[in-house]
Amino acid sequence: MLKAGSTIGILGGGQLARMLAGAALKMGYHTHVYDPNPKSPAFEISSLKTIGSFEDHGLLKKFAKTCDVLTYEFENIPHKALEEIEQIVQIFPRKTSLYISQDRIKEKQFFKSLNLETVEYATICSFEDFSKSIKQIKIPSILKTCREGYDGKGQLLITNKTKKKDVEEHLLQGPCILESFLKFEKELSVIIARNDNGDVVSFDPGENVHKSGILYSTTVPSQISKTLQIDSIIIAGKIVNSLKYVGVLGVELFLTHDDRVVVNEMAPRVHNSGHWTQNGCAIDQFEQHIRAISGHALGDGERYSDVTMINILGDTTKNFRNITNAAVHFYGKDEARPGRKMGHVNYVSPKTS
Amino acid sequence: MLKAGSTIGILGGGQLARMLAGAALKMGYHTHVYDPNPKSPAFEISSLKTIGSFEDHGLLKKFAKTCDVLTYEFENIPHKALEEIEQIVQIFPRKTSLYISQDRIKEKQFFKSLNLETVEYATICSFEDFSKSIKQIKIPSILKTCREGYDGKGQLLITNKTKKKDVEEHLLQGPCILESFLKFEKELSVIIARNDNGDVVSFDPGENVHKSGILYSTTVPSQISKTLQIDSIIIAGKIVNSLKYVGVLGVELFLTHDDRVVVNEMAPRVHNSGHWTQNGCAIDQFEQHIRAISGHALGDGERYSDVTMINILGDTTKNFRNITNAAVHFYGKDEARPGRKMGHVNYVSPKTS
Numbered sequence A, B: 001m002l003k004a005g006s007t008i009g010i011l012g013g014g015q016l017a018r019m020l021a022g023a024a025l026k027m028g029y030h031t032h033v034y035d036p037n038p039k040s041p042a043f044e045i046s047s048l049k050t051i052g053s054f055e056d057h058g059l060l061k062k063f064a065k066t067c068d069v070l071t072y073e074f075e076n077i078p079h080k081a082l083e084e085i086e087q088i089v090q091i092f093p094r095k096t097s098l099y100i101s102q103d104r105i106k107e108k109q110f111f112k113s114l115n116l117e118t119v120e121y122a123t124i125c126s127f128e129d130f131s132k133s134i135k136q137i138k139i140p141s142i143l144k145t146c147r148e149g150y151d152g153k154g155q156l157l158i159t160n161k162t163k164k165k166d167v168e169e170h171l172l173q174g175p176c177i178l179e180s181f182l183k184f185e186k187e188l189s190v191i192i193a194r195n196d197n198g199d200v201v202s203f204d205p206g207e208n209v210h211k212s213g214i215l216y217s218t219t220v221p222s223q224i225s226k227t228l229q230i231d232s233i234i235i236a237g238k239i240v241n242s243l244k245y246v247g248v249l250g251v252e253l254f255l256t257h258d259d260r261v262v263v264n265e266m267a268p269r270v271h272n273s274g275h276w277t278q279n280g281c282a283i284d285q286f287e288q289h290i291r292a293i294s295g296h297a298l299g300d301g302e303r304y305s306d307v308t309m310i311n312i313l314g315d316t317t318k319n320f321r322n323i324t325n326a327a328v329h330f331y332g333k334d335e336a337r338p339g340r341k342m343g344h345v346n347y348v349s350p351k352t353s
Helices: A015-026 A057-065 A079-086 A095-102 A104-113 A127-137 A164-171 A226-243 A272-279 A285-293 B015-026 B057-065 B079-086 B095-102 B104-113 B127-137 B164-171 B226-242 B272-279 B285-293
Strands: A007-011 A030-035 A048-051 A069-072 A121-124 A141-145 A155-158 A176-180 A184-194 A200-202 A206-211 A214-220 A247-256 A261-267 A305-313 A326-330 A341-350 B007-011 B030-035 B048-051 B069-072 B121-124 B141-145 B155-158 B176-180 B184-194 B200-202 B206-211 B214-220 B247-256 B261-267 B305-313 B326-330 B341-350
Touching: A007 A015, A015 A030, A015 A285, A015 B015, A015 B326, A030 A057, A048 A057, A057 A079, A069 A285, A079 A095, A095 A104, A095 A226, A095 A261, A104 A121, A104 A176, A104 A261, A121 A127, A127 A141, A127 A164, A127 A176, A141 A164, A155 A164, A184 A226, A184 A261, A184 A272, A184 A285, A200 A226, A206 A272, A214 A272, A226 A247, A226 A261, A247 A272, A247 A285, A272 A285, A272 A305, A272 A326, A272 A341, A326 B015, B007 B015, B015 B030, B015 B285, B030 B057, B048 B057, B057 B079, B069 B285, B079 B095, B095 B104, B095 B261, B104 B121, B104 B176, B104 B261, B121 B127, B127 B141, B127 B164, B127 B176, B141 B164, B155 B164, B184 B226, B184 B261, B184 B272, B184 B285, B200 B226, B206 B272, B214 B272, B226 B247, B226 B261, B247 B272, B247 B285, B272 B285, B272 B305, B272 B326, B272 B341
Parallel strands: A007 A030, A007 A069, A030 A048, B007 B030, B007 B069, B030 B048
Antiparallel strands: A121 A176, A141 A155, A141 A176, A184 A200, A184 A206, A184 A247, A206 A214, A214 A305, A247 A261, A305 A341, A326 A341, B121 B176, B141 B155, B141 B176, B184 B200, B184 B206, B184 B247, B206 B214, B214 B305, B247 B261, B305 B341, B326 B341
């Protein structure tokens, strides 16, 4: 168990790191945040900060030496950086989990290896691959870059109006995956945690609404049967156990019209769809992650309230600070670009089910 | 209304300032904390810090110039310091509220002026005063220093075993108040907020347990009738309205065996007995205070869960970080002296009433 007063290193200084650092403070730990952007939201709350590139291995090693354990808040960390750091300090979640989630093909293959249902997919490296595969996957489908896609970026919807040129241009970004477009009933996510003792705890599955590929809201309780809630949690449990995962993991799932739960993707970190836990549980996903990586007992995951989390996206004329029945969580970002996550609001009400 | 990105100054850098700074961050504000102690718990989370004495008016003014509004986390701020600062920046809660709460006699007189019931009391400046007053107040009673007493410090229980020498020694600390010792049924506190528009919002009254003069626990809901809850809130409401108070105020009350609500004391700041709001309400007392002093609508005060807050006092062999059904809030203090407030734990359960 990490001693009180120890330092937790965090790679990446966005809002997730900011909230992780807040949780670490409440647990009596210090944090050291590493990010190339001097205006990183987490710097304001971290005990120490290093402004540096993820390619600067000298600086990364210097950073790692100040930390008693290390974690990250985003997926796109170069492998070389992690390998250098790992020689100095333990990284949780372990890099194997990260590597799988960094590549959509690897991720799908991993899910298949656990006998989890996914959408139909094919690897696409050229227009020839695309021409062959589209016959099987059919339209509508989605062509996604295998790497570095998030919040709907790097995705092309394939319909009968899509031109060869569009596909070819999309493929210039690198290898892609062609996924069948599933007409789902609901989008769900499960935020689950595992510590190095093998204890696993899940929060209640949340029901998500996306707008333009970006998460707009998450609501608990989800309006699905208890059985389907448990099915979703079992899927997430299979994933963390097979990876011997340490930390919080976000798993996105689709519920089909005929009540099948199809796994979509996973994120080896705290997740936007888990922000509701800040106002619905005694121990939220941020503290849960800190507990997992610092070798503590996990919070029980119990939900004490109903919550709807709404993201505050881009510039808005609405003054969220004047809402009287919801918790606001701003990230301290100066510039409100369209679609940029500026904060979120948790609407809370007494627990109904 | 204070613009996003503004800076809130906080005098005092203890755990209350630490949690106020956290709330300010969530509202999208920066903080600047002023405290003489370089190891102040709030420094780790504040955007800016100044280490300095409350007698150093030059430094205080320099500090004040960096702030858009100013508040404080403890009562014992020299008047001169506040007067210097007030020429530069608005202070909330206003200094009149602070001055009343700094002096137990002024405070009692103020409560009397509002026709609120208090315990019987007398001003004691000499042993002669004491000899006269003890006949009326009777034993058991408590002799308290008028100023700078907190957590049971500066208090002498008067029984038939008390010696003249003890009283005389106690009076060396300065003017005192002799208070009748009330055999109460329950200790309650009301955390109430008012903004400059005159909006007033109260949280549910909490039921307190003190040990050795230090708050040990607060529980909501309190096990008292709705009528008595409302009576308690009305008392707190009278206080904030008469002071045209801006900010969060903590009011401690006694409930007598014959169901009278007797006001004990007030603190013009966020209060230890309001920490339960962090895990029971969408908007907790810290955010409520920031909302009040930044000119925003107040949170509605609604409670969504039952909560018992337990203080972590001094050194303890119990590992609170391993509790699985409660939120821990450590203050980042290195040294665990006996009775020192090191953190608190909020046990949460679904709302029952």
